[in-house]
């Protein structure tokens with residue numbers, strides 16, 4: 001829904017659509033913060049019987065005011081006119097809950113536009129399909145979330161798409177070398193990043209990637225830069241500021257935040273979002289109204305939840321780092337002063353997040369003993385929920401990764417991945433303390 005201050009009386013015929021009352025983004029020059037805007041932005045109660053909260057619009061289709069309005073909406077949906085439909089058409093294309101959610105998602109990163117999806121992976125797949133053609137080359141940072149690697153390497157590979165990667169922490173020179181190779185290999189249609197990388201937590205220098213892309217593709221046909229910001233976004237890292245064109249999310253994680261839904265998001269400039277929207281309209285990867293509604297509720301507490309989880313992680317990691325049974329803690333708050341990773345962190349991030357790697361002294365036996373003795377933290381994959389989760393990547397999420405690749409990525413048998421939630425930090429420390437004693 002747009003912010004345009006149109007009343008129904010001012011709209012006629014094909015333009016007829018009841019728009020939400022104009023809601024300010026600032027008060028007399030004072031810019032309102034995303035945390036405040038999450039309570040009402042994009043929703044006008046007067047369009048829904050005065051309901052304070054948006055109803056869930058469980059409908060598969062929407063009635064047009066007249067035939068001309070229907071035609072105009074379809075011109076938007078089919079891309080004859082950019083910007084999507086001006087009205088509500090059919091629930092595979094848009095819906096009130098999804099549009100309010102998208103308006104609010106865009107707010108966090110000051111993005112021009114946003115889209116919501118049925119999962120993080122469907123967001124990523126829709127972006128890839130929107131930009132990549134057979135024979136194209138994708139440049140990407142490595143490692144990527146395993147399903148993203150499969151999608152690029154195996155599934156798009158079946159359609160003649162090739163890829164070339166650089167390690168997440170690569171320098172400008174290393175990135176340039178890969179860009180040069182990729183350009184020689186074919187049409188580069190997308191630069192795809194993930195930072196911090198799952199599971200290594202390595203940060204990508206997005207500024208350097210942007211500078212390299214701009215240097216190698218100074219004119220038209222410039223490949224957009226997409227980045228998966230699931231681990232730190234939108235609170236602790238906002239890569240549009242470093243030059244990314246599309247920021248992707250598994251909203252299943254911190255944005256959803258309660259481990260009770262699966263969804264994805266993409267934010268960026270209007271032209272790139274329009275291109276992705278056209279693909280989403282075709283393949284139907286939009287989120288459903290109920291999940292969109294749950295996400296609206298989640299976004300109201302996003303800053304509270306992420307802040308608390310981040311503060312907890314600082315305390316828990318400080319405890320774990322000094323523990324006799326711990327080899328090391330891979331946490332963004334502990335980067336070595338003066339290192340390249342610390343430099344990227346200083347330029348790109350405003351917080352270290354709450355997901356980290358714990359390497360215990362020993363191997364699988366010790367990691368399993370620790371996991372099996374946790375009383376508060378839950379033994380489960382995923383991250384970013386209100387509850388603390390712990391898992392063993394080598395035996396679980398990354399079980400199918402070949403041994404040498406696991407070793408190269410630091411996915412060893414003694415590794416435990418932890419996502420800290422919003423419980424009381426002292427209780428979590430007590431839990432980790434007793435579980436370590438049992439190792």
Ligand SMILES: Cc1ncc(COP(=O)(O)O)c(C=O)c1O
Pocket residue numbers: 119120121122145194198228230231249250251252253262263264382
């Ligand atoms: C970094 C990252 N990107 C994408 C995904 C996929 O998200 P979803 O499970 O919502 O499809 C995940 C899931 O764990 C992830 O960790």
